[in-house]
Amino acid sequence: MTQLIDELFVAAFDNPWLSQRNDQAAIELPEGRTVITTDGFVVSPLFFPGGDIGMLAVNGTVNDVAMAGARPLYLSAAFILEEGFPLGDLARIAESMAAAARTAGVAIVTGDTKVVQRGSGDGVFIATTGVGVAPPGVAPSADSARPGDAVVLSGPIGDHGVAVLAQREALRFETTVTSDTAPLAELVAAMVAAVPDIHVLRDPTRGGLAATLNEIADQSAVGIVVDERAIPVRGEVRAACELLGLDPLNIANEGRLVALVAAADADRLVDAMRGQPHGRDAAVIGHVIADDRRFVQMRTTFGGSRLIDWLAGEPLPRIC
Amino acid sequence: MRYLDEFRDGAIARSLATQIAERAQPDRSYRLMEFCGGHTHTISRYDLEGLLPANVTLIHGPGCPVCILPVGRVDQAVALSLSHEVILCCYGDVMRVPGSDDTSLIKARSHGADVRIVYSSTDALALAQSMPDRQVVFLAIGFETTAPATAAVVLRAEALGLTNFSVLCYHVLTPPALDALLGPPADPARPMAEIDGFIGPGHVSTVIGAEIYRALLDRHDKPMVVSGFEPIDILQSVAMLLDLLNDDRSEVAIQYRRVVTWAGNRKAQDMLAKVFAVRDAFEWRGLGSLPDSAYRLADRFAHLDAERRFPLPQHTVADNPACECPDILRGTKHPLDCRIFGTACTPETPVGACMVSSEGACAAYYTYGRGREARTAAQ
Amino acid sequence: MCLAVPAEVIEISGEDALVDLGGIRKRVSLMLVDDVAVGDYVIVHVGFALTRLDRDEAQESLALLREGLAAAGAAP
Known part of the structure; x- marks a missing residue:
């Protein structure tokens, strides 16, 4: 056997x-x-x-x-x-x-x-x-974010988690969303070629974007501010989250990455990413600030501000 | 998404905030309780308190069926899942609710209990049909909004003659809780919050109708506006409540008119009357034992009632003394008044139920407001 | 409370309906409601349509809210 x-x-x-x-x-x-x-x-x-x-x-x-x-x-x-x-x-x-x-x-x-x-x-x-x-000299690390850095996201969030949830027996719903699972090696090679000094590079898998941003803030001892409107979420991912009481920020991705670079390098990085199939929708979603409390904050569509927290455990669908 | 996105419009929200500020008379205060956890969630998520004048305060109510579930009931569900070889089906919300001795359904599952999360009561019924040699128990929680979905599967299980399906019924009722919040406290040492008016339950009212609140609120001489759950809905309800309070009118009004009627859903009400009987009393975390405040299965459906079918522990468990959930649920304390908030008690290690459900006042504050509050405190 | 969302009825078969919410589709029970037709919006909670959404009421409330907005915008 x-x-x-x-x-x-x-x-x-x-x-x-x-x-x-x-x-x-x-x-x-x-x-x-x-x-x-x-x-x-x-x-x-x-x-x-x-x-x-x-x-x-x-x-x-x-x-x-x-x-x-x-x-x-x-x-x-x-x-x-x-x-x-x-x-x-x-x-x-x-x-x-x-x-x-x-x-x-x-x-x-x-x-x-x-x-x-x-x-x-x-x-x-x-x-x-x-x-x-x-390559020699390339050493991104989650403890290397610095105040002023731009936060770049490679594409819409939540696709993988929603595609998997839709198949779970007890939740089953129909959606055209498919997993974003993809190898990001080519994308990273293009990024490193354009901007060798990438401070932080992470893929927001389990725990979603919320967990990744909190890890970076925690390890680098900085605060991060992101703009809700700048974070791409597909309509169907948003709808699935609405139905199940989940937040797209906590949903897993398998083909996305977050990069933090000096603000001056951000445009060059985003341009290089957009030339790659897995970076077409790359965009700056926020920036790093000095903050001893290491909070990740989001400017809401209402112009207010809220904290983005780590989620305790796996996101569970809720009815209330 | 139609009928959701329109009610999340920032420009309309700011215009409503201006209207509220104009209506709030500077020489008085407005203490408004939002009964529903869903309202609490939206208020925190969109930082609506930041849009209100200082003399309009929102008091977070007990309207979260998970938060008010007493420890003894959680223990029953955990015991059932561990000791009777059943498949326990439940909504995701109850999985992390702490029972006594650091137990919960999610921990029971890691100890081998067959606990499964369902999206709908019908999924539990379907599971029972597909596994005739296993006993399937559906843990039914929720207010009147959720109870009809349970009633529907009880009727279907009866029609199908299923012998391997039963319901552990913890459905609770809204009007008795409202009554308790406004009446004299059961324990004089633990007073109720002072409330000027209510932001009333939206989805509960689709089922029971808004008429039912009229006599109740009239008796206590308070106004209520039955509200939707989007930020625009809540701000509009606050504006309406200010009008009623300024005119000294103790009336019930409906803001959520696209969904709520005075009569409610008669078909669902008939089903509730058929399937359930009202318990003489039920223990609510924070509010104590309230008469006529919960459902059990009617005697006709005793064979589908897990409480009568399986021997379950019958004990009441005192809440952790350090936990302020009871006072927070009554509206007399704010999450930040609790000594263990954010330290011993976090969403990851919840001590009290208010920290478990994302609708719980503590979880909503922890998740969305911690930074803002900390900043304010530091200033 | 209770997490409930408005969804459009796409198809009805017996006591069930297929509903659409922002592009995702889910089968829900119509056991609790009468006279639902394709094209109606229903409020969905735990897999059941709880009630029909009154579209005229919704449009009317929105029109009033937008009027308030326009009036506020016109004010000096």
Whole structure:
């Protein structure tokens, strides 16, 4: 059984490292700072409009490497399968990972598979590690935001979370919104080429834009002020949030990023982003201020101001 | 979104704010209670208090079915989910409400209880139909707005002859709570807030109608304006209330006329009368035990009543003494008056129910107003 | 309170309706309301249409509010 599964991955991922059938892969890295990240993926449902858990795992890992300003090169992947998980579904996930890896320009060079008893897992869990290299001098970090910096967002928020919610059995609604899951390596390469001194780069995944902005404010010990009108949210995402009592700011994204740069660099960065397919709707949404309390504030459409807080736990639909 | 976006227009809001400022007589104060948590949420979300003159204050009421659920009831739901091999279906709102000993339904789920979030009561019924060998219990919370959805599935379960479906019914009623807020306090040591007028429940009134408040408010000699939930609705209701108070008229008026009528939804009312019986009394967090203030299933549907079907713990649990939820729910204290607000009690680690629901006064203040309040305090 | 949103009825089949809210569509129950027609707006709460939204009333309130705005704008 395990051998069958291994064959399936070797065939799908198709690269010289895997074909050697070693328990590890020996790789050469170009000059620069080596970047490494690891991530676990659990998602329900496993397949959703615009993607599936496999695509999510590859893109998520690629993006975590890219958020260091690096070009992602190699991935490893470990699969925890629940006994009885349909091989057909697994093949679909493997194919989709292979396609995502090709798009992102990375190779999945080593991996592992374990099968657990039925009931001990939820179909399939995927753990991935990614390795990449950042050009010398490029070192964005969440603790590097400075007062005066411009906050740039790459596109509309909430698509991924809403696409997944729409498929949940008990919530089911019809929407044309699909997951925004995408590899952001090309976009980041273009950004780094235009503005090497990007202070902060983050992808607002779980917890949404609200969590990411709060993390940055907290780690950099600054305040952030964003303008509600400048943050793009698709009509259907807004409507889904209205129906379920959620806030788009807390909804997960899988193909968006937030960049903080010196105000003088903002236009150049936004121009470079808009030339890329995953940065077409890039815009400045706010700026950094000095604030010991590390608050993230939003200028509302009413001209008032409110705080944007971290959300406690996963956003749950509410009736009141 | 039609009929929502129009009522969120900033220019109209500012013009209403000007009208309110003109109407507010400088030599008097206006203490208005918004009963509904939904109103509280909008007020915080749009910073409406910042648009009002200083002598018009909004007091946040107990109209959040999650916030007023006493700890003992949460314990019942948790015990049921853990001990009777049932699938407990509930609305997302109750998942994080703290019971005693740091329990909650979300924690019960991580301990193996089969607790599932549903969007609608019909989803719970559908689950029971699809899993005939499992007992499915629907935890029914909410005011009169939500109760008809429960009544509908009880009637359908009866018609289908389902034996694996039941309802844990914690539906509560609005008029008795309003009455309690205006009447003498049950405990003289814990007075009620002084209220000049009410921003009245909007969606509850689509079901029960606005007529029902007339006698009640007349008895207490207070005005009420039944209001919609968008910022423009609330500001317009405040303006209307100021007019009534300035003219010394204790009347009920409807601002939310696009949705609320005097008679309400007769079909839904008939269904409520058929399916539910009024409990002699029900414990409300903050307000104490209120007579005739909640529903249980009528005897005819006893076989669908989880409270009669499963042995459940019957205890009342005192609130955490440091938590000011009871006084906040009565409107006598502000979230910022609570010593544990924002320190021991946050949305992540809620001590009191007002911090759990995003409609709770504390959660609304914490989420949207903390910075503004802190700034004001610092000045 | 109760989170309830106005949505347009797109299609009716028996006791259910398909409603549209800003482009998303959801199946809701019409068990609690009578005489709902395609094109009506209903107030949706926990998967049920609670009542019909009176569009004339809505237009009238908005017209009055906008009048107030125009009057305020005209004032010196």
